[in-house]
Amino acid sequence: MTRTLPDTIFGLAASDIEPTLEFARWCDAHDPLAQHRDAFEIPCDATGKPLAYLVGNSLGLMAKATRARIAEELDDWSKLGAEGHVHGKRPWIWYHEQFRAGLAALAGAKESEVVAMNTLTANLHFMLVSFYRPQGTRRKILVERGVFPSDRFAVRSFVAAHGGSVESDIVEIAPREGEECLRMTDIEAAIAREGASLALVLLSGVQYYTGQVLDMARITTAAHAVGAKCGWDLAHAMGNVELHLHDWGADFACWCSYKYLNGGPGAVAGAFIHERHHANPPPRLEGWWGTNQATRFAMGPNFDPAPGADAWQVSNPPILSLAPLLASLEQFQTAGMARLVAKARAMTGFIEIALRAKAPSRVRIITPSATSERGCQVSIEIEGTTTDAKAKYDSLLPRGVVCDFRHPRVIRAAPAPLYTRFEDCWRLVEALA
Ligand SMILES: Cc1ncc(COP(=O)(O)O)c(C=O)c1O
CATH class of the missing domain: 3.90.1150.10 (Aspartate Aminotransferase, domain 1)
Structure with missing residues (x-):
C-alpha cells in the first residue's frame, strides 16, 4: 500500500x-x-x-470469561446451597444490580431506569400492560408492517385479549411501494394523521430485516406531540448503535441480550422505563422481586415497590442465564x-x-x-x-x-x-x- x-x-x-x-x-x-x-x-x-x-445480530459470540462467571455460580451453589443468596461471591439476592451500570451506559439511561429481566417478547407484554392504556377514542397502536413476527403476535394478542379490535386499533406503517426502508417523513405524517386516536407508537430502533436505524429521538418527540406514548424494541439496537433513551424521553424500551450483548442463547433480556413513570407508575404486572429489598422478606401482604425499573421485575432472576452477560459487559465497558x-x-x-x-x-x-x-x-x-x-x-x-x-x-x-x-x-x- x-x-x-x-x-x-x-x-x-x-x-x-x-x-x-x-x-x-x-x-x-x-x-x-x-x-x-x-x-x-x-x-x-x-x-x-x-x-x-x-451473525452477531442473531447470536453474539461467547466471551472467554463466561465459563469462569458461570463456574463461580456453580461453585457457590455446590458449596453454599441456599446460603449463596447472601454469602456467595456475588450474592444472588443482589445479583441483577451488577448489570445496572453497564446496561444504563449502553441504553443512554439512568441506572434506576434499566433492569435485566425476563425475555424480550415477555417484556413487550409487560410494557404493553403499563403503557398501552387505551381510553375513549385514544386506542390505536402504531407499528411497522414488516416488524419482527414476535412483536406482531404480542401486539395483536394483547389487543385482542384486552377487548380491542385488531383491525381498527392497530395501525401499520410500511415502506413505500418499491422501497425497502421506512421514510422518517412518512412515520411522522402517520403519527400526525392518527393524532389524538394514537395511544402508543411501538417501533424497532433497528429494523431486523433491512438494518435501518430509525431516528428514535424524532419519532419519540412526534409521538409525544400528539399525546401518545412511545416505546422501542431494541433487539437489534442494544450494543449496536448509540442510544440516549433518557434524553430522547422514550417511555419504555425492551431488548434481548443474546445478539450484540453476547449474553448466550435465550439470555436474560432487559427493559428501560423512563424515570418520569417511577413515582406514579402506570398499572403493572407485579411479583415479589419487584418489591423493596428492605421489606421483601417480611412477607407482608402489600406490594411495597422497589425504586425505579426494578419494580417491574416479578421473579427472582435466573442467575446462570445472567452470568454470561457480566463477561460481555466488561468488554463493552473497556471498548x-x-x-x-x-x-x-x-x-x-x-x-x-x-x-x-x-x-x-x-x-x-x-x-x-x-x-x-x-x-x-x-x-x-x-x-x-x-x-x-x-x-x-x-x-x-x-x-x-x-x-x-x-x-x-x-x-x-x-x-x-x-x-x-x-x-x-x-x-x-x-x-x-
Ligand atoms: C426485533 C425482534 N423482536 C423480538 C424478537 C423475539 O425475541 P425473544 O425470542 O427473545 O422474545 C426478536 C428475536 O430475534 C427480534 O429480532
Whole structure:
C-alpha cells in the first residue's frame, strides 16, 4: 500500500478504502479495538481455521470469561446451597444490580431506569400492560408492517385479549411501494394523521430485516406531540448503535441480550422505563422481586415497590442465564460504544465499497448508506427468486462465512465490532463474488 493512510481505522475516509485483502489486513493491524477479539471464543471450521462470523445480530459470540462467571455460580451453589443468596461471591439476592451500570451506559439511561429481566417478547407484554392504556377514542397502536413476527403476535394478542379490535386499533406503517426502508417523513405524517386516536407508537430502533436505524429521538418527540406514548424494541439496537433513551424521553424500551450483548442463547433480556413513570407508575404486572429489598422478606401482604425499573421485575432472576452477560459487559465497558460504532461504520463502509467493486450486479445492499441510518448490519438482497437467493446463501458457509438468511431474499451480515476483523468482511465479499 503506497498511499498515506491515517494512524488508525477511526480516521478512515470513504476515499481511503480499497477493495482488497491487503487493505482489510491493514485495517486489522490499525484497529485500536483489535485486542477485544482475543476475549471471545471464535468458532472454527473443520480444519481449525476461524470462521468469518457475521451473525452477531442473531447470536453474539461467547466471551472467554463466561465459563469462569458461570463456574463461580456453580461453585457457590455446590458449596453454599441456599446460603449463596447472601454469602456467595456475588450474592444472588443482589445479583441483577451488577448489570445496572453497564446496561444504563449502553441504553443512554439512568441506572434506576434499566433492569435485566425476563425475555424480550415477555417484556413487550409487560410494557404493553403499563403503557398501552387505551381510553375513549385514544386506542390505536402504531407499528411497522414488516416488524419482527414476535412483536406482531404480542401486539395483536394483547389487543385482542384486552377487548380491542385488531383491525381498527392497530395501525401499520410500511415502506413505500418499491422501497425497502421506512421514510422518517412518512412515520411522522402517520403519527400526525392518527393524532389524538394514537395511544402508543411501538417501533424497532433497528429494523431486523433491512438494518435501518430509525431516528428514535424524532419519532419519540412526534409521538409525544400528539399525546401518545412511545416505546422501542431494541433487539437489534442494544450494543449496536448509540442510544440516549433518557434524553430522547422514550417511555419504555425492551431488548434481548443474546445478539450484540453476547449474553448466550435465550439470555436474560432487559427493559428501560423512563424515570418520569417511577413515582406514579402506570398499572403493572407485579411479583415479589419487584418489591423493596428492605421489606421483601417480611412477607407482608402489600406490594411495597422497589425504586425505579426494578419494580417491574416479578421473579427472582435466573442467575446462570445472567452470568454470561457480566463477561460481555466488561468488554463493552473497556471498548466504549463510541469507538465500537466508529469501527462498525468503517467495516460496513468497507463491505459496501468492496461489494460494489467485486460482486455481481444482482447483489444489492438495502441497508441505508447514511451512517446515521445503519448500525453494523448490512442486509444484502439477492435479485431473482427466493431459491436463487437461498442458493447464494448456502454457498457462503462452505467458504467459511457465517451469515443468516431472511425470507424472501436477504442475506444479513453483521460484523459485530467487538470481535470481527476487516478480513472477515473481505471473506464475505469474496464469497459473494
Ligand atoms: C426485533 C425482534 N423482536 C423480538 C424478537 C423475539 O425475541 P425473544 O425470542 O427473545 O422474545 C426478536 C428475536 O430475534 C427480534 O429480532
